[in-house]
Amino acid sequence: MSNPSILILPGDGIGPEVMTEVKKVISWFGAKRDIQFDVSEDLVGGAAYDAHGTPLHDDTMARAQEVDAVLLGAVGGPKYDELDFSVKPERGLLRLRKEMDLFSNLRPAQCFDALADFSSLKKDVVAGLDIMIVRELTSGIYFGEPRGIFEEGNERVGINTQRYTESEIDRVARSAFELAMRRGKKLCSMEKANVMESGILWREVVTEVAKDYPEVALSHMYADAGAMQLCRWPKQFDVIVTDNLFGDLLSDAAAMLTGSLGMLPSASLGAPMANGRPKALYEPVHGSAPDIAGQGKANPIACILSFAMALRYSFDLGSEADRVEAAVETALANGARTADLLGEEGATPISTSEMGDVIVAAL
Amino acid sequence: MSNPSILILPGDGIGPEVMTEVKKVISWFGAKRDIQFDVSEDLVGGAAYDAHGTPLHDDTMARAQEVDAVLLGAVGGPKYDELDFSVKPERGLLRLRKEMDLFSNLRPAQCFDALADFSSLKKDVVAGLDIMIVRELTSGIYFGEPRGIFEEGNERVGINTQRYTESEIDRVARSAFELAMRRGKKLCSMEKANVMESGILWREVVTEVAKDYPEVALSHMYADAGAMQLCRWPKQFDVIVTDNLFGDLLSDAAAMLTGSLGMLPSASLGAPMANGRPKALYEPVHGSAPDIAGQGKANPIACILSFAMALRYSFDLGSEADRVEAAVETALANGARTADLLGEEGATPISTSEMGDVIVAAL
Ligand SMILES: CC(C)[C@H](C(=O)O)[C@@H](O)C(=O)O
Ligand SMILES: CC(C)[C@H](C(=O)O)[C@@H](O)C(=O)O
Secondary structure, three states, X not given: OOOOEEEEEEEOOOHHHHHHHHHHHHHHHHHHHOOOOEEXXXXXOHHHHHHHOOOXXXXXXXXXXXXXXXEEEEOOOHHHOOOOHHHOHHHHHHHHHHHOOOOEEEEEEEOOHHHHHHOOEOHHHHOOOEEEEEEEOXXXXXXXXXXXXXXXXXXXXXXXXXXXXXXXXXXXXXXXXXHHHHOOOEEEEEEOOOOOHHHHHHHHHHHHHHOOOOOOEEEEEEHHHHHHHHHHOHHHOOEEEEOHHHHHHHHHXXXXXXXXXXXXXXXXXXXXXXXXXXXXXXXXXXOOOHXXXXXXXXXXXXXXXXXXXXXXXXOOOHXXXXXXXXXXXXXXXXOOOOHHHOOOOOOOOOOHHHHHXXXXXXX | OOOOEEEEEEEOOOHHHHHHHHHHHHHHHHHHHOOOOEEEEOOOOHHHHHHHOOOOOHHHHHHHHHOOEEEEEEOOOHHHOOXXXXXXXXXXXXXXXXXXXXXXXXXXXXXXXXXXXXXXXXXXXXXXXXXXXXXXXOOHHHOXXXXXXXXXXXXXXXXXXEEEEHHXXXXXXXXXXXXXXXXXXXXXXXXXXXXXHHHHHHHHHHHHHHOOOOOOEEEEEEHHHHHHHHHHOHHHOOEEEEOHHHHHHHHHHHHHHOOOHXXXXXXXXXXXXXXXXXXXXXXXXOOOOHHHOOOOOOOOHHHHHHHHHHHHHOOOOXXXXXXXXXXXXXXXXXXXXXXXXXXXXOOOXXXXXXXXXXXXXXX
């Protein structure tokens, strides 16, 4: 049997730097645990645009469809702000999500003990926090038609369409219920059913799916109330399921609240392939951070933990994933801190590459 | 000249209770300052549905169009959860906003000194916070067509449409720039121009309007990053302008962050009427809180401060508005606390009506 395959797409900004550290972890597994991967690497986002005039080359897209897992760094940057919408770096990422049909985006919002003081929230509000946001990733207003800027009378009008079919809601709801079963058996679904018909359908379908998961306690919340409750007392949640756009805002807010933004990974999963593995893309929650790119200041932990998620969800190597996560905890407990984990208070940060080395050593 | 007119719509849940306290304040102005208002009262939301089978009677709608200001308590409650979408309590409020064309929704997120400890955020993050979110209120996905739940093949699909014309963006942007001129001269516009064409048009129009306000420093932020930054360091903002749906989530998150949710008023303003006053509706940011309704536990301050906003924006009585706000500060400084301002820690709260009395006494 051939080795499992990984396509690495470092992308823009700090993407390449943090990905270099992930490659150290991958090499460690090859050398010390004899777990080998077929690793290939390619361009995405602004980097792909610079090389090919498109944020995702068709060959890269085809390769992404074949591999067992894609690891992505980050896309975007001010350099590309003036580009036409159709070739912006983000379109590369959105095309990957859509064509790989990665409908279930898992975004843990977790507060690392060593960092509980670092949140803008009070320590008792976030210490020990561990929730999972499941965001629908291939439909809704991100992809609905009609969309565009049109002439209408004497002026222009900007249009986007929120669109969810029953089966689209059903499948992401199921993935959230499955996760809830393996966690605290509590699921909160968020929409604006009081204002949007798509929210009404969302609520209906989620309620229907719940019948197959009688052990999971399901609740519903309007997304604005959800934003409030995340800020007030996030520990009331276990798993949250929501649509593409609400998930974008709510998961970013939740990530920031943990104080661990540079630490948070994500997994985007699709349907099982012929080999039984789900189509999958793993990426840090943080963005390309162009302001610190190329300076060795970036925190590689989110990207390394994204690889840990790949071990767990794509390669069925749960205990190896635990090992990576434990190594990160050890590094932090021993005081390893990149600049983002130090605030204003002095103390010298270590570099991206030093953090990678410390984590590999802890493995 | 006749007295300025106010239509009071207490609505559902704690709405009637908090509005009773506002009426005390209105009476105080009549008795002690000889400032008289023609006050009428009517039903909205579930209360209107119970009486008339519709969440807003046509007569009430017509009256709202005529008066100088509408004061609204809150709408909604679990009792109405099973109602058809078209007659849900929220439809009454949305009809008022739409038919009065109240396009500019002002939502201050302010942290009251006496309550800085009460936020889930650290004190230094929120103490002294005073930002204003301007939310577009009559367009976007709340009202765009097509909308509904349709059959498509073998399944149903839920559809809503985000739709913004240049003139809709222009007018709300202008109202935000005007506000910024009277405040810190800093405006941040939030959208998802990296994903939505309606966001691209939004950014373009706001940038164009900025040319008429060269003194205001304009910045743009993606709404997900905006949610993050509000949670991280809200004091970086002065005025924020955003669309209907993003404004719904972001303003609720911001309100909760201040720790002063029961304290926050809002003003929804339209175009000037024949008498020069803008069409206007004032309401607290908090909802109908059905769990504590009828128990005398609700905090009437948000509703009283909404009346203060009416004094300022509808009746040009800025110094009288200051007087009400100062009375609230005095009451708080003297230790007056409704249950929501006490947390779990003991200390006996005062009732809704006692809080109203303390504030009137402080006037
Ligand atoms: C980069 C951008 C297109 C993307 C999104 O809006 O989904 C990002 O914000 C995210 O959350 O992954
Ligand atoms: C009650 C509801 C229709 C309303 C909204 O979504 O606008 C509320 O959440 C608000 O923010 O005023």
